[in-house]
Amino acid sequence: MTKSFFILLIIFLYITNAYQGALVGKTDAYIEVHVVDALPNNDIPLTFHCASKDDDLGYHHPTVGGDFHFHFYPKLFAHTLFFCHFWWGNKDAMFDVYTYELGINCSWGKSDIEYCYWKVQEDGFYMGPSLNEANVTIEVHIIDALPNNDIPLTFYCASKDDDLGYHHPKVGGDFHFHFVLRKRCLMFTMSLNSNCSHDEKPIEYCFWEVQEDGFYMGPNLGQLRNLHDWS
Secondary structure (H helix, E strand, O other): OHHHHHHHHHHHHHHHHHHHHHOOOOOOOEEEEEEEEOOOOOOOOEEEEEEEOOOEEEEEOOOOOOEEEEEEOOOOOOOOOEEEEEEEOOEEEEEEEEOOHHHHHOEEOOOOEEEEEEEEEOOEEEEEOOHHHOEOEEEEEEEEOOOOOOOOOOEEEEOOOOEEEEEOOOOOOEEEEEEEOOOOEOOEOHHHHHHOOOOOOOEEEEEEEEEOOEEEEEOOOOOOEEEEOOO
16 A cells, blocks of 8 residues: 555656646746837836735836836646736726636747736737737637527638638527637628727627527627628
């Protein structure tokens, strides 16, 4: 029994070390988050406060071009979450600046560091793997709002780079996906972006509802408008 326990312990420690190192091939990999003030001027000062469950990173008052950054080591079997609360004049916004899911917007460099950049602009908050690639994340929902399941709905989505496959939802089903604004899909183009939410959060929400009389789009299910009819 004791021998088996030690064997299992050794295997566990090996897996733990391999998991941490697999992030970039080494065990000292860490994630570095940057928050950059890209507002037009310093007339209205920016203030923000960042924290995680365990660490309070304090309040910050940058000037234009200022780059506040912090780093942390990924935890095994736990998803690290950091959030920030921003104030700019009479506006404020609070949201997560790093989660496992937001990591898709970050990028590994040639070193052992994963870089995540946030850029605070007059029109909102942008995220990307570098300062020049900070973009908004779009989340698209496609909801089956047909009267019943007697005639099944089938649809196919793709972008130039990603094939999202065929889907066969039932009434009320919500298929959704997200991507950085650089990409496109058959149900999203720049001209359609005006129908999505723009509420100063890092994610813009775009809802499609498939109804018996056509296709409706809007920033939420309460603000849909007809954009296409069935052919």
